[in-house]
Amino acid sequence: MQLLVLVQDYPSESNKYAMNYVHTRNLEYIRDQVEVNVLSFNTKESYTYEGINVLSYDDFFNQYNGDNIHLVISHAPNLRNHIRFLLNKKIVYRQVLFFIHGHEVMKKSKYYPQQYDFIQTSSMKNVANNLYDSLKLTYLKGFITKLFNQNKLKIIFVSEWMKDVFLENIKIPESILDKNSYIISNTMNQVFLEKTYLPIDNKRADFITIRPLDTSKYGVDLVVKLAEKHPDLTFHIYGKGKYFEYREKPENIEVFQEFLTPNDLAELLNHYHCAVMPTRLDAQGVMMCEIATYGMPIVTSDLPICKEMLGSFDNVFFMNNENVNIDLHSVLTEIKPIETTKELKQKFSLENTTLKELNVVKALLK
Structure with a gap:
C-alpha cells in the first residue's frame, strides 16, 4: 500500500462536513496520481466518496496482508485510535507524517474557553478529561521522540501559532522539531x-x-x-x-x-x-x-x-x-x-x- 491516511471521521453522502479539510487534500493527491486509501475510525462500513476509498477499521485488517505501507498520514493523531494503530505490531510502515490541527496537542482546560452554561458537564468528566490530556501529552512526547530518533516521522503544522502551542505542551527541543517539521496552512475549497x-x-x-x-x-x-x-x-x-x-x-x-x-x-x-x-x-x-x-x-x-x-x-x-x-x-x-x-x-x-x-x-x- 502506497499511502494510508488516518482520520477520526471523513466526509460521506450523509455527512459532507466531517473533516472536509482532509478530503480536499486527498483529492489533490489523487489528481497527482498518488494512490490514497483512508482509514476512518468512526465509520462502520467501507465506502467510496468522490473517488476516495474509505475503509472501516475491521475492513482494513480484513484486507491488509502485512505488506509494507510506504507512508501513513495521521490527521490530528489521538491516543485512542491513531497511536494505538501505529503501535500495532501487525502494521508495517516506513514513514509517518503527522498533521497537527489543534486539540491533539493541547490541554483543553488551559486553552479552550469555558463552555456555555447550558452545556452540562459533570465535575467527574472534567477530572477525567484533564487526566486524559495529561496522559496524552506525556505519551505523545515519548512516541514522537522515538519516531524522530528512528528518522520515521515528519510533522506539518497549519500555522506558526500551532507550532508554538506544540512546543509549549510537548516540549521537544526546538532544534530537533525544526529539522523534522514544516508550517503549511490548510488549503481551502477551490x-x-x-x-x-x-x-x-x-x-x-x-x-x-x-x-x-x-x-x-x-x-x-x-x-x-x-x-x-x-x-x-x-x-x-x-x-x-x-x-x-x-x-x-x-x-x-x-x-x-x-x-x-x-x-x-x-x-x-x-x-x-x-x-x-x-x-x-x-x-x-x-x-x-x-x-x-x-x-x-x-x-x-x-x-x-x-x-x-x-x-x-x-x-x-x-x-x-x-x-x-x-x-x-x-x-x-x-x-x-x-x-x-x-x-x-x-x-x-x-x-x-x-x-x-x-x-x-x-x-x-x-
Missing part, C-alpha cells in the same frame, strides 16, 4: 480561490455568520452583542444548535439551522455586505480564511492566530472579544473595492498550501 465576491443589490441582511451555535469558541454570543449594539443593522446566522433556546435572540438576528456546501456558501455570501466570524480559539480558521480570500469584507477576532492568517488582508476588520467595541457602521463604509482582492488569492492558493505538502508527501514516498 470555489473561494476561483471565484470572487460579487455583491448583489438585493441584500438578505447586512451581516452573515456561519458558526455552530453551541460551541463557545466560535462566539455566537459575541455576534449577539454586536447585534445588540447595532439595532439598526441586520444579522443572519447559519448553523445548528440550541443556543437561542437558552438565550434571548435580538429582533435583528435571524437563525437558519443549516450548513451549506462550499459552492452554495460562496453564492450565498454575495447576498450580504459583510461576514462576522468571531473565534476564541483556532489553529487557522479555514472558513474565515476562505471568506477573506473570496474577497468579502469580514470581521473576526483580534487574536494572534487571526493576525497571522489575515493580517495582510485589506478586507479584514479585527475586533476585541472582551468588549466588542468595533463600529460596524464604519466597517460598512470602509469596505475595500473588490478589484483589490485578486492579490489576496495567493496566500492560500494551491501552490502555497496543498502542493507544498504534496511535495513533502512525495518525498516521503520515495
Whole structure:
C-alpha cells in the first residue's frame, strides 16, 4: 500500500462536513496520481466518496496482508485510535507524517474557553478529561521522540501559532522539531480561490455568520452583542444548535439551522455586505480564511492566530472579544473595492498550501 491516511471521521453522502479539510487534500493527491486509501475510525462500513476509498477499521485488517505501507498520514493523531494503530505490531510502515490541527496537542482546560452554561458537564468528566490530556501529552512526547530518533516521522503544522502551542505542551527541543517539521496552512475549497465576491443589490441582511451555535469558541454570543449594539443593522446566522433556546435572540438576528456546501456558501455570501466570524480559539480558521480570500469584507477576532492568517488582508476588520467595541457602521463604509482582492488569492492558493505538502508527501514516498 502506497499511502494510508488516518482520520477520526471523513466526509460521506450523509455527512459532507466531517473533516472536509482532509478530503480536499486527498483529492489533490489523487489528481497527482498518488494512490490514497483512508482509514476512518468512526465509520462502520467501507465506502467510496468522490473517488476516495474509505475503509472501516475491521475492513482494513480484513484486507491488509502485512505488506509494507510506504507512508501513513495521521490527521490530528489521538491516543485512542491513531497511536494505538501505529503501535500495532501487525502494521508495517516506513514513514509517518503527522498533521497537527489543534486539540491533539493541547490541554483543553488551559486553552479552550469555558463552555456555555447550558452545556452540562459533570465535575467527574472534567477530572477525567484533564487526566486524559495529561496522559496524552506525556505519551505523545515519548512516541514522537522515538519516531524522530528512528528518522520515521515528519510533522506539518497549519500555522506558526500551532507550532508554538506544540512546543509549549510537548516540549521537544526546538532544534530537533525544526529539522523534522514544516508550517503549511490548510488549503481551502477551490470555489473561494476561483471565484470572487460579487455583491448583489438585493441584500438578505447586512451581516452573515456561519458558526455552530453551541460551541463557545466560535462566539455566537459575541455576534449577539454586536447585534445588540447595532439595532439598526441586520444579522443572519447559519448553523445548528440550541443556543437561542437558552438565550434571548435580538429582533435583528435571524437563525437558519443549516450548513451549506462550499459552492452554495460562496453564492450565498454575495447576498450580504459583510461576514462576522468571531473565534476564541483556532489553529487557522479555514472558513474565515476562505471568506477573506473570496474577497468579502469580514470581521473576526483580534487574536494572534487571526493576525497571522489575515493580517495582510485589506478586507479584514479585527475586533476585541472582551468588549466588542468595533463600529460596524464604519466597517460598512470602509469596505475595500473588490478589484483589490485578486492579490489576496495567493496566500492560500494551491501552490502555497496543498502542493507544498504534496511535495513533502512525495518525498516521503520515495
